[in-house]
Amino acid sequence: MKSIPRVILxxxxxxxxxxxxxxxxxxxREDLKLNIATEFGRLRRREIN
Known part of the structure; x- marks a missing residue:
């Protein structure tokens, strides 16, 4: 049952x-790189928290 929410996420x-x-x-492309960097930063912050 715990694997279902992970798949959805x-x-x-x-x-x-x-x-x-x-x-x-x-x-x-430079703006795209900045956007990707900020998104990865947000994901890392969420994982840490």
Whole structure:
């Protein structure tokens, strides 16, 4: 039963990342790198907390 929420979280995470990529694709690559860095920072902070 504990594995089901993890699968849902992974799916939502992948969807949010794919949406983020679609939004940032027309933007310059430097801005895209900054957005990815900030997203990874947020994920790391969530994991630590």
């Amino acid at each position: 992974c799916a939502t995470g992948l969807v949010s990342v794919s949406i983020l990529f679609l939004i940032t694709m027309p933007v310059e």
